[in-house]
Amino acid sequence: MGMFHRIKVGDLMIDSIDWEMTPEWTFGTFESWGGRERIRNNNERIYYFYIDNWGDEPKLLLMERGVKHARIIAEIEAPSELVKRCVDDQGESAFYDQTFAIDDDIRTWLIQHVLDSGANNNLVRPISEPPVVEDMGRSLPIWDGRPAAGEDFVELPANPxxxxxxxxxxxxxxxxxxxxxxxxxxxxxxxxxxxxxxxxxxxxxxxxxxxxxxxxxxxxxxxxxxxxxxxxxxxxxxxxxxxxxxxxxxxxxxxxxxxxxxxxxxxxxxxxxxxxxxxxxxxxxxxxxxxxxxxxxxxxxxxxxxxxxxxxxxx
Structure with missing residues (x-):
């Protein structure tokens, strides 16, 4: 974990940013069952900045990440030349992936202009995602409360x-x-x-x-x-x-x-x-x-x- 910094996203106050986390490391930390030594429990959340270059223009985003949980919570209005320079410095890796770790220049800019005493909330644009409601399938007949019986009933082995x-x-x-x-x-x-x-x-x-x-x-x-x-x-x-x-x-x-x-x-x-x-x-x-x-x-x-x-x- 890196130094502690605070950022306000809408009504949410985040009091720590993980400067070490990168998009490349998220699989081993959150998805691979053998690589979760950094995570203490399934409810823990880690926040990190990264660059998304999948669209027409690269974006500086703030990610909220946990086990089975990933949510982009804000876009940061950083100087475009700063973000583009970070993308350009990726070299050949930019051909294979379009999500990148931030560089030292972006980190310094964030600390000076977005975090802590230098916070400018106008530079933080919260991103709201509608809740995903799982489709629970077709309607089932209502159980009448009676135990199973009849010729079609089968009793499966139940003991350990x-x-x-x-x-x-x-x-x-x-x-x-x-x-x-x-x-x-x-x-x-x-x-x-x-x-x-x-x-x-x-x-x-x-x-x-x-x-x-x-x-x-x-x-x-x-x-x-x-x-x-x-x-x-x-x-x-x-x-x-x-x-x-x-x-x-x-x-x-x-x-x-x-x-x-x-x-x-x-x-x-x-x-x-x-x-x-x-x-x-x-x-x-x-x-x-x-x-x-x-x-x-x-x-x-x-x-x-x-x-x-x-x-x-x-x-």
Missing amino acids: AVLTDEEVAALIGRWNFFDAEANPGGRFVNHLHDAGNRTIVDQRTGLMWQSGGLDIASLRAINKQIVALNQAGFAGFHDWRLPSLAEAMSLLEPVQNDKDLYLDSNFSNQQPFIFVSGQRNPGGYWFVDFKQGRAFWSSGTIPGGFGRLCRSVTT
């Missing part, structure tokens, strides 16, 4: 299990789950109903699901959040849990939805892959990846995972 690769392949085949690699022709039919309070009931399996879920974290942190949700009684219930691998696989759809997930659109796109209550033999943890449409295994802490909790409505 330690599974080998071969056992997972057999499980996928037994239930004809879709898996883009192991069973691309598979299809498990769901009977989804809207249960309100951001929950969905599958009458085929007797499971109630979160339509959203938990943000990326370690398995230990996810389990702590589950305890807290149950104590608070999320959606009126106190028995939420991680799904088994079979239960999570049952949600996979053989065709990607308009959110590019192998999942019904009534589920949020904010949990692209999720933990399940299954470990791998000889090591690791099982996940279900809705982005790639498959089961996979990895460490329980790196890269971590998201959570989509379920509970039984058959008891």
